[in-house]
Amino acid sequence: MAANERDIADLVGIFLPLDADAVDSAFENSPGIELLAASLASFSVAADRTVRPMNRDEQLEFCRQVAAKSAGEVQAWMVEAALRSVEGDQDALAGTDSASMVTVHLYGIVLLSDSYLTAADCGFLRPSAIKLAHELLPRLAALPADGGCV
Amino acid sequence: MSDAVKQYLRWVLGVEGAPEVALADIGLKTSMQAGVAAFSIALDRVFPDEPSPTQAADLIARIRNEWVKPEGLNPVLAERVILNAYGEEDLVNDVPPAEISRVETVITYGIRRELGIDGAAFESFLDEVVEFMNEQLND
Numbered sequence: 001m002a003a004n005e006r007d008i009a010d011l012v013g014i015f016l017p018l019d020a021d022a023v024d025s026a027f028e029n030s031p032g033i034e035l036l037a038a039s040l041a042s043f044s045v046a047a048d049r050t051v052r053p054m055n056r057d058e059q060l061e062f063c064r065q066v067a068a069k070s071a072g073e074v075q076a077w078m079v080e081a082a083l084r085s086v087e088g089d090q091d092a093l094a095g096t097d098s099a100s101m102v103t104v105h106l107y108g109i110v111l112l113s114d115s116y117l118t119a120a121d122c123g124f125l126r127p128s129a130i131k132l133a134h135e136l137l138p139r140l141a142a143l144p145a146d147g148g149c150v
Numbered sequence: 151m152s153d154a155v156k157q158y159l160r161w162v163l164g165v166e167g168a169p170e171v172a173l174a175d176i177g178l179k180t181s182m183q184a185g186v187a188a189f190s191i192a193l194d195r196v197f198p199d200e201p202s203p204t205q206a207a208d209l210i211a212r213i214r215n216e217w218v219k220p221e222g223l224n225p226v227l228a229e230r231v232i233l234n235a236y237g238e239e240d241l242v243n244d245v246p247p248a249e250i251s252r253v254e255t256v257i258t259y260g261i262r263r264e265l266g267i268d269g270a271a272f273e274s275f276l277d278e279v280v281e282f283m284n285e286q287l288n289d
Binding site: 064 | 203211223226230242244
C-alpha cells in the first residue's frame, strides 16, 4: 500500500484534534499502516508536549486516567510503557503486543484531547505529527503482520 | 505442607535437577502464597529498604540482560511489581493476579541467579520463605 502525503495529513487531522467518529470509521474502513503511523505519531507528539514535563506522580496519575478511560481494556503500566517508548526507551515495549499498544495510543489521545490539549495546541502539534508519521511508516511496514513492537 | 511448598519453589525457581511439580499438586492458592513469600524474601536480600524507581529499574535491567528471556519480563510492569511490594499503591491494581504472580516468580528467579543463591544457601532461603508463610497464616 503506497503512502501518500494527503492520506497521512488527513489521518493525523482526525486525531489532532480528536474526531472520535472519524477515527472509528477509519479503523473500520482502512486500518492500514498509515492509520497506525498517524495514531502513534499523534500520541507521541502530544505526550511529548504534555506528559513528559510532568513529575513522576503526575505521570503515574496520567497512566491511571488513561486506564480508567479504557474501562479495563488498557492497564496503567501499558500506558507508562508507551510513554517510555516514545521517550526512546528501547526495552519499554518488551513482551507487549502491538494491538494492545494501538489501543493505548487511542485512549491516550482521547484523554489528552479531553483534558490536556486546546484546539490551538492541536494545530501547533499537527505538522510535527505528520512529519513523524512519515518517518514511522517504513518501520511499521517492516513489522511482521502478526505483531511486533514499534 | 512446607515440604510441598519447598518442592514447588525448587521447581519454579529453576534449581538444577528439581523434579517437576504440577500446579495441581500444590493448588493455585498455595502456589501464589508461596510465590509472593519467596518474592518478599528475595527482594529483602537485594533491597532491605525501599528502592528508588531507578534502583528497581537497574535490578530489572540486570535480570533481563543476564538471567531471563527479555521478552518474558516487561521492565515497566516488573518495576511496578517491585515498588508495589514496598507499599507504593495502585501501581498494579488493574493487572490480573495470575500475571502479577508470574512476574514475581520471574523476578525471584532472577534475584536467585543474580545473588547466586544455590545449594545450602537456597535451602536456608526456602526455610525463611516457609517461616514467612507460617507467620502470615498466624496473623
